[in-house]
Amino acid sequence: MTGVMRLEPDLAFIQKVKQVGGGDLKQCMQCATCSITCKLTPADNPFPRKEMILAQWGAKESLMADPDIWICHQCNDCSTKCPRQVRPGDVLAAVRAFAFQHYSYPSFMGKALASPLALPILLLIPAVILLGVLAIGSEGDYGYLFATGGEVDYAHPFPHGILEMLFMGGNALIFAFAAVGLFRFWNAMRSTMPAGEGPSFIPSLIAVGLELIPHSKFDKCEENKPRRWGHLLIFYGFIGAMATAGLALFATVILQELGSPVYLESPINLPNPIKILGVASGVAMLIGGWMLISKRLAAKDYSGSYQDWLFLIMITSVGLTGMLAWALRLAEIPVIAYLDYYLHLVLVFFLLWYAPYSKFGHMFYRMLALTFARSIRREAGESQAA
Ligand code: SF4
Ligand code: SF4
Numbered sequence: 001m002t003g004v005m006r007l008e009p010d011l012a013f014i015q016k017v018k019q020v021g022g023g024d025l026k027q028c029m030q031c032a033t034c035s036i037t038c039k040l041t042p043a044d045n046p047f048p049r050k051e052m053i054l055a056q057w058g059a060k061e062s063l064m065a066d067p068d069i070w071i072c073h074q075c076n077d078c079s080t081k082c083p084r085q086v087r088p089g090d091v092l093a094a095v096r097a098f099a100f101q102h103y104s105y106p107s108f109m110g111k112a113l114a115s116p117l118a119l120p121i122l123l124l125i126p127a128v129i130l131l132g133v134l135a136i137g138s139e140g141d142y143g144y145l146f147a148t149g150g151e152v153d154y155a156h157p158f159p160h161g162i163l164e165m166l167f168m169g170g171n172a173l174i175f176a177f178a179a180v181g182l183f184r185f186w187n188a189m190r191s192t193m194p195a196g197e198g199p200s201f202i203p204s205l206i207a208v209g210l211e212l213i214p215h216s217k218f219d220k221c222e223e224n225k226p227r228r229w230g231h232l233l234i235f236y237g238f239i240g241a242m243a244t245a246g247l248a249l250f251a252t253v254i255l256q257e258l259g260s261p262v263y264l265e266s267p268i269n270l271p272n273p274i275k276i277l278g279v280a281s282g283v284a285m286l287i288g289g290w291m292l293i294s295k296r297l298a299a300k301d302y303s304g305s306y307q308d309w310l311f312l313i314m315i316t317s318v319g320l321t322g323m324l325a326w327a328l329r330l331a332e333i334p335v336i337a338y339l340d341y342y343l344h345l346v347l348v349f350f351l352l353w354y355a356p357y358s359k360f361g362h363m364f365y366r367m368l369a370l371t372f373a374r375s376i377r378r379e380a381g382e383s384q385a386a
Contacts, residue, residue, distance in 0.1 A: 009058035013098070017055055020094045020114075020305035027084040028052040034078035034088045039220040040071050042378050047071070048078060048088040055091055064102045065188035067378065069095050070369030075221030097305050099365060103188075104357050105180035113357035116306055126349035130342060133162050145338050152329040152337045155266055158345060160253050167245075170353050178356035182368055189372045204374040208367055226291060233288025234315055235363075240281030241322070247274045267329065282322040289316025311359035318347045 018025065030053060035046035047068040054063050063069060069092050076089040097114070104110025112118035137157045138145070145157065198204065211217060215235070218228030248268055255263035268275045293312050296304045321344035328337035355361060373379060 008061065010060040011058055013060040014055065014058045016098060017091065017094045020097050020307070021090050023087050023090060025052060025055050025086055025091050028056060028082075028086045028088070029084055031083060033081050033083060037078045037081045038072075039077070040073060040075075040217060041068070042071075044378075048092050051092055051095065052086070052088055055095065060098075060102075062192065063095050064099055065185075065192045067189050067193065067369040067373045069099070070366045071373055071379075072096075073217050073221065075218070075224050075227070077221060077223050080223050093308075094305060096362060096365070097307050097359075099185070100307070100357055100359075100361050103181040103184045103365075105177050105184075109177075109354070109357045113310075113354055114307060119310070122354065123346065123350060126346045126353065129166065130158070130345050130349070133158055133166070134342070136162060144334065147334040149332055150334060152332060152334050153267070154325070154329070154338075154341050157338060158341070160249060160266070163345070164249055164253075166349065167352070170349070174353055174355060178361065178364060181356055181361075182364060185365060186368060186372065189369065193372070193376055193378070198375045198377040201371065201375060204371045205367070207374055208370040211370075212367065224295075226295065230288045230291035230295070233284040233291065235288075237281045237284030237286075237288055237319065238315065240277055240284065241318075244274060244278035244281055247277070279323070279326065282319045282326075285315055285319030286323065289313075289319060307359050314347055314351055318344065318351060321347060 014025075030049060032046075032049045034052070035041055035049040038046065038048065041047050045068075051063060051066065051069060054066075072089065072092045074089050074093045076087070079087040079089045082088060101107070101110035101114050104113075112122060134157045137155075137159045199207070215228050215232050218225075218231065221227065248264075248266075251264040251274060252266040252268065264272070264274075268278075270276065270279070289312055293316060296308070296312075321340050325337065325341045325344050328340055331337075351358070351360060356364070
């Protein structure tokens with residue numbers, strides 16, 4: 001980082017970083033053991049020592065625009081070596097969690113997702129909308145929902161066409177809002193870091209995307225290697241679940257409406273490849289979510305932030321209710337199956353509609369920060385062009 005830094009200490013920010021898992025960052029004595037330990041930090045202006053002093057000073061604006069907080073993958077190799085037990089890896093995670101709020105658009109959504117008090121109303125929104133869908137699908141006849149035996153047809157209370165409208169309409173809006181936040185973040189990074197001589201945006205983005213496929217940066221971790229597998233399972237489980245929903249809609253509804261003589265009857269069953277993909281994705285989310293939850297429960301000195309827990313519980317619950325919906329349909333227990341499927345949809349729409357403001361959003365922020373870092377050659381083993 002070059003030039004003069006103007007400090008505007010934000011005391012509330014210091015408190016929030018401590019509250020969301022930053023611990024007692026005032027104990028840091030700037031020994032730089034953490035920066036020496038970190039395998040992901042560049043040689044010039046290494047992190048996380050400088051972020052520790054910025055956090056101590058309450059230099060919120062500098063930290064929010066700092067791509068280095070996103071190069072960190074929270075392996076916590078540095079935390080185990082810190083002589084003051086400050087846990088710099090967790091401080092950077094707490095600062096990242098704050099970034100969702102800082103750049104969010106509209107900003108009240110960022111604040112809502114960071115507050116446990118707002119959770120009931122956030123859940124109520126998809127819950128009420130889906131009850132409206134159920135009312136339309138049921139056309140005034142609700143008796144089938146309470147049957148204790150017989151065929152289960154989820155498309156009856158929740159018609160595919162309406163769900164897809166909610167899915168696509170909601171996602172278009174959400175991606176537009178997310179783009180505003182990411183654009184602000186990009187401009188903030190550009191204003192504080194010098195332009196480099198690295199590759200331009202698209203080649204940098206492609207290179208970062210190729211790293212993301214195997215989550216190769218996690219491989220440099222020593223202390224927390226299993227996190228890579230938990231992340232990979234959740235990542236591919238969610239992508240697989242989204243692909244399953246899209247393929248099922250195409251095969252059962254769109255092909256039929258296009259007049260194709262070849263289409264699938266709903267529901268799709270095993271051993272159809274679309275069903276295999278759906279089951280594998282649900283299992284992956286469930287196992288990946290549980291791996292990360294159990295790791296946090298076992299940690300003695302780090303409990304994680306509210307946003308971490310919310311995301312992990314939501315994604316694991318999506319996997320669990322999705323698998324249960326399948327099992328209960330096969331078992332033909334309508335009354336529990338419809339209730340479970342309703343809960344499943346509430347959780348799915350919660351994850352999707354609030355994605356830019358939740359831990360989900362961290363994937364987009366990290367990709368953008370890593371793209372920026374690559375474009376200015378700010379990576380481990382490279383010198384930053386100045
Ligand atoms: S966080 Fe710990 S290791 Fe890093 S500079 Fe501070 S005291 Fe040293
Ligand atoms: S948590 Fe890992 S990646 Fe992050 S600063 Fe510490 S050593 Fe580096």
